[in-house]
Amino acid sequence: MRSAVAAILLSVMVGSSAQTQEPVIVDAPTVKVLRGLTVQQFEAEMQLMNQALGVSCGFCHVRGNFAAETNPRKATARRMLEMVRAIDQQYFPDYRPVAGESSWERSRASRVTRGPSGRNHRSGTRWPQLPF
Numbered sequence: 001m002r003s004a005v006a007a008i009l010l011s012v013m014v015g016s017s018a019q020t021q022e023p024v025i026v027d028a029p030t031v032k033v034l035r036g037l038t039v040q041q042f043e044a045e046m047q048l049m050n051q052a053l054g055v056s057c058g059f060c061h062v063r064g065n066f067a068a069e070t071n072p073r074k075a076t077a078r079r080m081l082e083m084v085r086a087i088d089q090q091y092f093p094d095y096r097p098v099a100g101e102s103s104w105e106r107s108r109a110s111r112v113t114r115g116p117s118g119r120n121h122r123s124g125t126r127w128p129q130l131p132f
Helices: 002-019 039-053 072-091 103-113
Strands: none
Touching: none
């Protein structure tokens, strides 16, 4: 009886301490571009890429070994992410994303809401003109 009560108390204490833990930051040597994200944010970014590109994880990653560097599409995806980051820094230096919003969501929203007149359908404001 005492061991059952002790086991229940231990599980309650472990469960309550798990709720107050700091979020875990992804810090693996193979993560080169999406650094500083929590595990939840990192997984959300990966899912957004799947949705935005219309592909599954195996398109860029080796199935069963996500850390492997043998798929050349993984290097292409990294270059693409670095390009998006450089564009964001160059043309939108003061922009601070809303919590949980990624550059994928911003790019998708801009394609969806920009009309032929170059106006944002939601607010009616003009989008910045880019030199390309």
